[in-house]
Amino acid sequence: xxxxxxxxxxxxxxxxxxxxxxxxxxxxxxxxxxxxxxxxxxxxxxxxxxxxxxxxxxxxxxxxxxxxxxxxxxxxxxxxxxxxxxxxxxxxxxxxxxxxxxxxxxxxxxxxxxxxxxxxxxxxxxxxxxxxxxxxxxxxxxxxxxxxxxxxxxxxxxxxxxxxxxxxxxxxxxxxxxxxxxxxxxxxxxxxxxxxxxxxxxxxxxxxxxxxxxxxxxxxxxxxxxxxxxxxxxxxxxxxxxxxxxxxxxxxxxxxxxxxxxxxxxxxxxxxxxxxxxxxxxxxxxxxxxxxxxxxxxxxxxxxxxxxxxxxxxxxxxxxxxxxxxxxxxxxxxxxxxxxxxxxxxxxxxxxxxxxxxxxxxxxxxxxxxxxxxxxxxxxxxxxxxxxxxxxxxxxxxxxxxxxxxxxxxxxxxxxxxxxxxxxxxxxxxxxxxxxxx
Amino acid sequence: xxxxxxxxxxxxxxxxxxxxxxxxxxxxxxxxxxxxxxxxxxxxxxxxxxxxxxxxxxxxxxxxxxxxxxxxxxxxxxxxxxxxxxxxxxxxxxxxxxxxxxxxxxxxxxxxxxxxxxxxxxxxxxxxxxxxxxxxxxxxxxxxxxxxxxxxxxxxxxxxxxxxxxxxxxxxxxxxxxxxxxxxxxxxxxxxxxxxxxxxxxxxxxxxxxxxxxxxxxxxxxxxxxxxxxx
Ligand SMILES: Nc1ncnc2c1ncn2[C@@H]1O[C@H](COP(=O)(O)OP(=O)(O)O)[C@@H](O)[C@H]1O
Ligand SMILES: [Mg+2]
Numbered sequence: 324x325x326x327x328x329x330x331x332x333x334x335x336x337x338x339x340x341x342x343x344x345x346x347x348x349x350x351x352x353x354x355x356x357x358x359x360x361x362x363x364x365x366x367x368x369x370x371x372x373x374x375x376x377x378x379x380x381x382x383x384x385x386x387x388x389x390x391x392x393x394x395x396x397x398x399x400x401x402x403x404x405x406x407x408x409x410x411x412x413x414x415x416x417x418x419x420x421x422x423x424x425x426x427x428x429x430x431x432x433x434x435x436x437x438x439x440x441x442x443x444x445x446x447x448x449x450x451x452x453x454x455x456x457x458x459x460x461x462x463x464x465x466x467x468x469x470x471x472x473x474x475x476x477x478x479x480x481x482x483x484x485x486x487x488x489x490x491x492x493x494x495x496x497x498x499x500x501x502x503x504x505x506x507x508x509x510x511x512x513x514x515x516x517x518x519x520x521x522x523x524x525x526x527x528x529x530x531x532x533x534x535x536x537x538x539x540x541x542x543x544x545x546x547x548x549x550x551x552x553x554x555x556x557x558x559x560x561x562x563x564x565x566x567x568x569x570x571x572x573x574x575x576x577x578x579x580x581x582x583x584x585x586x587x588x589x590x591x592x593x594x595x596x597x598x599x600x601x602x603x604x605x606x607x608x609x610x611x612x613x614x615x616x617x618x619x620x621x622x623x624x625x626x627x628x629x630x631x632x633x634x635x636x637x638x639x640x641x642x643x644x645x646x647x648x649x650x651x652x653x654x655x656x657x658x659x660x661x662x663x664x665x666x667x668x669x670x671x672x673x674x675x676x677x678x679x680x681x682x683x684x685x686x687x688x689x690x691x692x693x694x695x696x697x698x699x700x701x702x703x704x705x706x707x708x709x710x711x712x713x714x715x716x717x718x719x720x721x722x723x724x725x726x727x728x729x730x731x732x733x734x735x736x737x738x739x740x741x742x743x744x745x746x747x748x749x750x751x752x753x754x755x756x757x758x759x760x761x
Numbered sequence: 762x763x764x765x766x767x768x769x770x771x772x773x774x775x776x777x778x779x780x781x782x783x784x785x786x787x788x789x790x791x792x793x794x795x796x797x798x799x800x801x802x803x804x805x806x807x808x809x810x811x812x813x814x815x816x817x818x819x820x821x822x823x824x825x826x827x828x829x830x831x832x833x834x835x836x837x838x839x840x841x842x843x844x845x846x847x848x849x850x851x852x853x854x855x856x857x858x859x860x861x862x863x864x865x866x867x868x869x870x871x872x873x874x875x876x877x878x879x880x881x882x883x884x885x886x887x888x889x890x891x892x893x894x895x896x897x898x899x900x901x902x903x904x905x906x907x908x909x910x911x912x913x914x915x916x917x918x919x920x921x922x923x924x925x926x927x928x929x930x931x932x933x934x935x936x937x938x939x940x941x942x943x944x945x946x947x948x949x950x951x952x953x954x955x956x957x958x959x960x961x962x963x964x965x966x967x968x969x970x971x972x973x974x975x976x977x978x979x980x981x982x983x984x985x986x987x988x989x990x991x992x
Contacts, residue, residue, distance in 0.1 A: 332875070339863055398911040427916055659846020660859050663820060664873040664920065669843055755821045759811070 324670055333677035340650070344682065350639035351686025351734055352693055358632030359694030359730045360701075360720065364626040367721035373619065374427065376610070381456075385585040385593055385607040386423075387411070387600055396604040400587025403605065407497040412584050414599050416592025421445050422553075424579040426561045429523070430549055431494035432472075435480050441495065441743040442547035454550065458485035459532035462532050467555045470495075470528040473536035474713075476548040483713055485533040492638060493530060496523045497561035508602040524560050589617040639686070640741040647745030651752075658749055659757025675746035689729035694730070695722060764832070766816060767928055767960035769792040773826035773836075775812050775984075786812040789826070796927070797958040799951065801971030804981030810964045813981070814932045817962065818853045818917065819843040843964045848877055851928045852921025855935035858913040858975055860905040862921075866892060867901045870920045876925060891919040895949060911942035918949065922959075929953070931963040943967060947974050 337344040376382060389403035403422075411420040424443035429436055444454070446464040454461065454471065462469035470493060474485060482488060498521050534550065587596055590611055597607050651658070658671055698720035706716040773790040776783055787809040794800050804810050815821040816828060819835055822843075828835040831850055838846060840913055847853075860869045870888040878888070892898055895915040905913050912935055921929055935943035951974035953959045962992060971978050972992060980988040 324878055325880075328875055328881070335863075359927070511896040595808060656859065661872065661876070662844070663847060663853055663859070664876065665820070665844055665924070666876045670844075670876055725791050754814050758855060758859055760855065 324673070328707045329673060329677045330681070331547075333564065333674060333681055335539060336650070336654075337678055337681060343646055343649075347642045348640075348686045348689070350642040351683060351738065352399060352540075353635030354632075354639035354691040354737075355687050355690025355730055355734045356693035356697060357635040358629060359691055359726065360698045360757040362726055363629035363694065363698050363720040363722050365621060365628045365727060366723060367719050368624075369618075369621040369716055370721045371719070372621075373614075378584070382593070382611040382614070383418075383587050384607075385587065385597055386611060387583040387585060388606045388608070389579055389581060390697060392466055392601045392606045394549070400442060401604050403581070403583055404579045406605070407579075407605075408583055410603070411596075412598050414542050416587045416589065416596055417440060418586045418588045419447070419587045420583055423584050424553070424556060424580065425581040426559075427498055427557075427687065428549075428561070429496040430476070431496065431639070432476075432491075437476070437479075437548070439548045441497075441556070442550045442628050443553055444550050446552055449552075454532075457532070457533045457535050457537040459489045462531050462552050465554045466531075466552055467558050468528055469531040469552070470555070471532040471534050471550040472530050473534050475536040475546040476534065476642075478713065488533065490528050490532050492527050493549070495526045495527070495528060495559070497559050498522075499524050499560045526559055529707075551685075555610040562718040577586060587751075597626065627697075634736060638736050643679055643682055643738050643741035644745065645677060645740055646682075648748065650678070651675065651745050651749045654678070654749075654755050655752060658752040659754040662752070662754040670753070672746045672750040679738045679742030679745070680735050683735040683741075686738070687734025691727055691730045692736060765795055766793050766829070767796045767798065767831060768962070769829045770817075771827045773813070773816060773828060774824050775809075775821065776824045777814060786984050787816070788821075790981075790984075792979060792986065794960055794962060796960055797954070798977070799954045799961040799963070799975045801968075801975035801978040801982060802962065802964045803868070803966060803968060803971060803978060805856050808981040808982055811932055812984070814853070814930050814962070815962060817850050817928075818930045819846045820853070848873060849924055850926050851930060851954065852918075852924070852926045853930045853932070854914065854921050856919045856933040858905070858910075858937075859918055860913055862905050865902045865904055866897065866908065866916045866919075869905070869916055870923050873924045874904050874921060884908070887923055888919070891923040892916070895919045895924070897964045898981040909942075910938050912943060914946050918946075918953075922953070928960045928962070931961065933964050934967070935965060935967065940967075943970060950974065 387407075389401050391398050391401060408420045408422065410415055422445070425440045426443075427438065428441045429438050430441075441524060446462055446466070448472065449461040456471075457474050459471075461471065472488070472493065477483075477485060477488060528551065536548065585600070587593055587597060594610055595610050602609050661671060661674075662668075702719050705719060710716060713721060762806065763934070767866075770790055770792050773786040773792075774785065776785045778784075790809075790813060792800075793982060800809050802813065816823050817830070817835075819830075819838070820843075822944045824834050825906060826836065830846070833846070833848060833850075835843070854907075859873070864872070867885065867888045868889050874884040876889060876940040887899060889898070892915075894903060895918050897912060897915050897919065900908060900912060907917070908916065914937075917934075918929075918985065931951070934947050934950070938946060947963070947965075952963050952973075954961045959976075968978070976987075976992055978990045978992065980985055980990075
């Protein structure tokens with residue numbers, strides 16, 4: 324029997340029970356539709372995150388800490404100063420190296436006060452993809468009076484028209500350790516964390532730009548609501564603090580930065596630059612190292628989404644088994660006739676396998692279509708509501724070719740597995756019994 | 762085996778076991794049918810006629826004894842070989858026609874060719890020819906429900922012969938037909954036997970029919986051959 328004959332015969336058989344075939348196939352359509360839209364969502368989210376990382380060139384960054392790379396190195400000898408930055412800049416593939424300074428301050432704008440971190444970023448780096456401007460521009464290199472504010476800070480103030488805040492003043496209140504007014508007798512209170520010898524200093528800066536603050540576990544580098552130039556930062560009295568330890572290390576460290584960012588021109592240089600920096604003794608961290616972990620994380624998310632989608636498909640597969648067993652029982656004598664005229668057991672088996680795989684194939688193709696349409700609708704609706712919050716539209720679902728082919732292939736696979744038992748029963752029909760008329 | 766024989770059995774025995782009950786449907790049956798012969802089989806209901814036909818047709822396997830057909834030992838064949846034997850070497854027809862109701866006459870006749878892997882166009886042509894040979898060229902596209910009993914049995918005969926087997930086994934082919942039509946069918950089998958040298962084994966209760974067309978009659982009783990008559 325030829326492939327074409329099998330398809331023709333099986334299609335004719337399925338067509339004889341149109342309604343039942345349609346209902347069974349519809350079950351598969353829903354199952355595959357659910358699975359496909361779930362996986363399309365997982366794939367879409369992964370794509371969005373990786374794209375965002377790539378757009379910000381985050382995989383091109385390497386962080387350097389003034390901490391020993393290995394225990395053999397003496398921490399005292401490690402100074403992460405301008406000289407070190409200079410030597411990083413000379414390494415092959417390094418586009419730039421710049422100190423990352425952050426300090427806590429209270430941001431006062433209009434009637435809102437919020438405690439946050441201020442990011443110090445040289446103008447030439449602020450003027451890269453690192454800072455995505457939504458309005459205005461970046462400050463000039465030596466501009467001490469200007470700042471960039473984040474869109475999310477403004478959104479918390481219910482400000483949506485970012486252009487209007489340009490030129491307005493923001494008050495930054497920095498924390499200063501002031502031992503001049505500190506009474507040594509309060510030392511006990513200090514250790515208990517009650518009376519830190521802290522005072523505030525106020526500065527006023529003008530907004531020149533509004534930046535996009537990345538959510539979704541974006542990098543610490545850009546998590547600040549306010550970005551200012553090193554010139555502006557130098558003029559402020561403050562405690563620099565990248566981590567809590569800085570508060571205590573402040574006095575012991577003679578010069579040097581607590582963190583330097585290195586930007587390479589391409590992610591392929593990360594490894595070579597890193598090994599050279601580590602040769603100098605510094606500990607490093609690269610976000611690209613997290614890529615595998617991000618992928619693993621998404622893989623588990625996909626698995627959970629797929630498991631949810633699978634429930635509908637398992638139900639659909641029970642439907643196929645039911646339909647096929649009914650079909651075998653109804654066509655008992657027909658199977659006997661086929662065997663009497665020379666059908667082998669495997670010929671009979673194949674006829675039923677073809678029937679269930681046609682159900683699977685149609686269910687897969689139309690299920691893919693259903694998943695696609697549903698995803699499109701959800702995407703529209705979500706983007707419509709998020710647009711009202713000022714969030715730009717993106718595709719939350721992604722349909723790569725492997726997902727489309729895989730969906731149809733998997734549907735056929737599931738229906739073949741569902742057809743195993745019914746097809747075996749058909750093959751085992753005893754023609755003598757099936758053809759007996761009494 | 763004598764090369765003049767189409768069928769030969771030796772101590773052919775079939776015992777059915779259902780639960781604890783054993784029924785010996787056929788016991789030590791020795792029989793031979795010449796090539797181009799026409800043998801009639803008769804006997805009461807339950808005497809083992811269908812059992813014998815199913816064994817000869819390769820639908821069932823004996824408990825003991827041997828069957829030879831056209832020089833091949835059927836009783837030693839595996840399931841796969843038996844299927845091919847049924848496909849190419851033997852044709853069977855039954856009391857209850859056993860046509861597929863949703864298929865047209867032509868599609869029913871094409872079925873053995875389908876399993877033989879014959880291309881569609883050739884299937885159509887050969888099925889049409891087989892229907893013509895049984896006098897049904899005007900009923901190609903009719904479904905079984907649109908045909909009379911006699912016409913349905915003719916379709917079944919066309920189907921049994923479409924792969925050009927040398928042997929035709931007919932298990933009470935006239936059991937569901939009135940006497941005039943029964944005679945027509947038996948006559949058709951007689952003609953096929955005469956004109957093509959087709960070996961025919963026909964089971965029937967109607968002895969006059971057998972006497973008219975068969976060359977010999979075998980009587981079965983309780984699974985045993987009790988008489989052989991030459992006509
Ligand atoms: N598959 C079977 N299982 C059990 N007993 C059977 C089976 N087929 C036939 N028999 C028994 O074998 C005997 C012969 O049956 P059968 O060959 O059909 O007789 P006939 O065709 O002469 O009427 C009967 O007693 C019948 O009940
Ligand atoms: Mg019988």
